[in-house]
Amino acid sequence: MFDNLSEKFDSAFKHLRGKGKISESNIDDTLKEVKTALLEADVNFKVVKNFVNAVKETALGEKVIAGVNPGEQFVKIMHDELTTLMGDENNDLNINRPGVSPIIVVGLNGQGKTTFSGKLALFLRNKKEKDVLLVPADTFRPAAKDQLITLAKNIGVDYFDSDLKMAPKDIALAAMADAEIRGKNIVIIDTAGRLHIDEQLMAELKEVCDVMAKFNPEVLMVADAMTGQEAVNVAKTFHAQIELTGIVLSKMDSDARGGAALSIKHVTGVPIRFVSVGEKMKDLELFHPDRMAKRILDMGDVVSLVEKAEDVIDEKQAENMMKNLEKGKFTVDDFMQQMGMISKLGSMSSILKMIPGMGGMLRQVGDLSPAEDEMKRMKIIISSMTKQERNDYKLVKARRLERIARGSGTTNHQVTDFLKKFSQMEKMMGGMMQMMKGGAPGMPGLPGGKQKKKGKSKGPWGNKYFK
Numbered sequence: 001m002f003d004n005l006s007e008k009f010d011s012a013f014k015h016l017r018g019k020g021k022i023s024e025s026n027i028d029d030t031l032k033e034v035k036t037a038l039l040e041a042d043v044n045f046k047v048v049k050n051f052v053n054a055v056k057e058t059a060l061g062e063k064v065i066a067g068v069n070p071g072e073q074f075v076k077i078m079h080d081e082l083t084t085l086m087g088d089e090n091n092d093l094n095i096n097r098p099g100v101s102p103i104i105v106v107g108l109n110g111q112g113k114t115t116f117s118g119k120l121a122l123f124l125r126n127k128k129e130k131d132v133l134l135v136p137a138d139t140f141r142p143a144a145k146d147q148l149i150t151l152a153k154n155i156g157v158d159y160f161d162s163d164l165k166m167a168p169k170d171i172a173l174a175a176m177a178d179a180e181i182r183g184k185n186i187v188i189i190d191t192a193g194r195l196h197i198d199e200q201l202m203a204e205l206k207e208v209c210d211v212m213a214k215f216n217p218e219v220l221m222v223a224d225a226m227t228g229q230e231a232v233n234v235a236k237t238f239h240a241q242i243e244l245t246g247i248v249l250s251k252m253d254s255d256a257r258g259g260a261a262l263s264i265k266h267v268t269g270v271p272i273r274f275v276s277v278g279e280k281m282k283d284l285e286l287f288h289p290d291r292m293a294k295r296i297l298d299m300g301d302v303v304s305l306v307e308k309a310e311d312v313i314d315e316k317q318a319e320n321m322m323k324n325l326e327k328g329k330f331t332v333d334d335f336m337q338q339m340g341m342i343s344k345l346g347s348m349s350s351i352l353k354m355i356p357g358m359g360g361m362l363r364q365v366g367d368l369s370p371a372e373d374e375m376k377r378m379k380i381i382i383s384s385m386t387k388q389e390r391n392d393y394k395l396v397k398a399r400r401l402e403r404i405a406r407g408s409g410t411t412n413h414q415v416t417d418f419l420k421k422f423s424q425m426e427k428m429m430g431g432m433m434q435m436m437k438g439g440a441p442g443m444p445g446l447p448g449g450k451q452k453k454k455g456k457s458k459g460p461w462g463n464k465y466f467k
């Protein structure tokens with residue numbers, strides 16, 4: 001997501017390093033590079049022009065703030081302008097009212113409508129505690145009904161058994177009546193797509209929107225982010241014919257450029273509501289322009305990271321772990337659970353990108369797969385250990401060590417290496433608990449703790465990937 005743009009922006013900002021203040025002459029090179037970067041990201045050229053002018057105007061009008069260097073000041077201006085460009089704050093869907101609220105999902109063929117309908121149902125049930133009914137209304141491609149029903153069953157959400165011989169508008173009305181009887185809060189209607197915008201499709205969708213108008217529906221258009229300006233043009237046409245209330249950008253996980261995300265609101269006036277970031281049902285994020293701007297500028301996105309963590313962290317497990325730690329115990333099983341929680345957050349690089357300043361560092365490191373491989377290896381080694389050994393890793397010597405190596409397809413050296421790292425972690429955890437109780441000696445390398453030799457402190461992974 002936005003990888004190319006982040007890299008180019010970073011290099012554009014280098015021109016301002018070491019400068020006393022922002023001036024007309026020294027900002028020119030930076031602005032030129034920002035402009036090229038945006039055009040290469042497939043951002044609409046008018047949007048680019050307006051954006052660069054706005055940034056320039058603000059930057060030159062900005063007062064010099066003591067202690068803030070021009071580079072930092074410029075990043076802040078870029079952040080604010082990008083946020084404005086993408087649409088200020090995310091406004092909630094219009095679904096918090098009595099009765100049944102319909103959401104109509106539209107878009108061209110293969111953009112991710114059916115997938116999004118499933119994701120949205122799961123999201124609304126889990127986050128907003130809504131009772132959702134999924135409605136297949138794609139009469140154009142009959143297999144689409146089964147596709148949606150399979151999704152509904154997988155996520156445990158109810159569906160409407162549409163009669164595909166009926167017109168989509170009649171399916172929509174029948175589903176509303178059914179939802180009323182079943183006491184549902186929300187109806188999500190998955191409509192058909194076509195390869196290109198055609199009259200038949202637009203007429204069909206217009207009919208659906210017209211009969212549903214009295215229920216004040218959300219009309220969300222799903223667009224494949226990878227199609228860039230094409231997505232923007234399609235959104236414009238759709239919006240002109242059936243008023244859209246929001247846009248969903250799908251396949252953001254595969255889009256390294258970001259042109260659609262940066263232009264679509266400005267060109268169409270319709271806000272982006274969600275981004276779809278993978279094929280799994282949980283891969284859906286609310287679109288927050290300010291957070292997205294931070295990600296583009298490598299400022300991290302701690303808020304989203306914490307929200308994600310809240311979703312995946314099992315409170316019971318965490319509580320048990322804390323109890324163990326309070327007793328001064330940190331076992332291999334606890335570690336395995338921690339690794340499990342972390343991997344649920346996503347790949348290592350996607351987690352690190354959400355931490356401020358890590359984006360740039362990641363680019364220097366390049367490939368994180370050695371670290372990911374190491375994590376996988378640790379998991380395999382642990383799964384070859386007996387319960388007793390996981391409870392007391394010090395038992396692992398000689399014959400046991402050989403058995404674990406054989407069982408996990410690793411070498412004795414790799415098992416020993418893991419045990420060494422684990423023993424470091426155990427010490428660190430012990431130190432941390434003492435520190436939390438207010439006692440010395442604390443964790444090496446952290447303020448408040450007993451300091452070891454400077455620069456020698458190594459995290460559990462060692463520092464080799466983060467030099």
Ligand SMILES: Nc1nc2c(ncn2[C@@H]2O[C@H](COP(=O)(O)OP(=O)(O)OP(=O)(O)O)[C@@H](O)[C@H]2O)c(=O)[nH]1
Pocket residue numbers: 107108109110111112113114115116138141144192193194250251252253254276277278279283
């Ligand atoms: N990588 C990735 N793939 C996605 C995402 N959303 C959907 N897909 C994939 O895109 C393909 C098409 O998705 P569908 O949901 O069937 O698209 P649709 O718009 O309903 O297609 P039609 O019903 O044929 O018009 C599927 O293979 C999905 O798995 C996403 O966010 N990321």
Ligand SMILES: [Mg+2]
Pocket residue numbers: 113114115138144190191
């Ligand atoms: Mg579909």
